[in-house]
Amino acid sequence: MAPSSPIQYRMMRYPDGAGLNGVWKRTMDPVPVLAEGDVRLRMSHISVDPGMRGWITPKRSYMPPVKPGEVMRAFGVGEVVESRAEGIAAGDWMTGFTGVQSEAALSARSLRRIDTRFASPRDYLSGLGMTGYTAYFGLLDVGQPARGETVVVSAAAGAVGSIVAQIARIRGCTVVGIAGGERKRRFLLDDLKVHEALDYRASPIAEQLAVAAPNGIDVYFDNVGGETLDAALGLINRHGRIVVCGGISQYGDMDAVRGPSNYLQLIAQSARMQGFTMRDYIDRIPEAFMALAQWRASGEILFREHVVRGIERFPEAFDMLFSGANEGKLLIEV
Secondary structure (H helix, E strand, O other), X not given: OOOOOOOEEEEOOOOEOOEOOOOEEXXXXXXXXXXXXXXXXXXXXXXXXXXXXXXXXXXXXXXOOOOOOEEOOOEEEEEEEEEOOOOOOOOOEEEEEOOOEOEEEEEHHXXXXXXXXXXXXXXXXXXXXXXXXXXXXXXXXXXXOOOOOEEEEOOOOOHHHHHHHHHHHHOOOEEEEEEOOHHHHHHHHHOOOOOEEEEOOOOOHHHHHHHHOOOOEEEEEEOOOHHHHHHHHHHEEEEEEEEEOOOHHHOOOOOOOOOOOOOOHHHHOOOEXXXXXXXXXXXXXXHHHHHHHHHHHOOOOOOOEEEEEOHHHHHHHHHHHHHOOOOOEEEEEO
């Protein structure tokens, strides 16, 4: 149940060499009076995503950075407790950019109504939300894997990576997943049913990949950047595809991001490396939703969620993203 007094987490300054000290401020401001077309949501769950690190970096990106003093941007899902929007009533459930707050007054036009009879609210932030859609379009539209090809996925035990790995398996590919630690490696093998699973902490990832993908890599789905991206480039096949979804290994110092040293392999192998965001696919969300829902109903795909209870733990949850402590999609239960 949400606290009696609304809680917000605001971004007060952009991170620098001092890290995240002083970046977050907890406030307890009342929810504004609703304007025409607005709804008031009582939040159920808030999504904690690696992309948040880019949202608090004052650099050109796919969306403007959060401004100092603003409520931290985040996806969330919540129940309508008051509405001044036509067609929306108390008791409806909605999702969208809600911010890190326990209650929110938002324009209904910026939100999407969901059916909690079909799936739990948190599923709409996980496999049936932007996380699942990112995996679906990133792999199938950008990566374009064919049956029998070798697909390598970094951060494969994470939110997006775990779904990418399963879709690649469903599509008849040989799937190699990379994760950190033996526990996550076993999850990839035992639960996600990938063909090979590597622990990047165990030994140099380039050496492990050479053994796990003896015929090279056709599609590499990159969530981490750094040396793992370099290793994949070294093994990319002719006309291979590299899907750039994230670069979590580089997010700690956004002013000194290291690019791939093996990029000349893109020339040698006539390969392609392409980034994307979900704004490229907003109009196709129903396609992804239906496919993911059907795979889940048939038992072909599972969603793994790591739930932290209490909005007060947002700073701790944010840190978990970059230490690798979370296992699956990281959510805060408000």
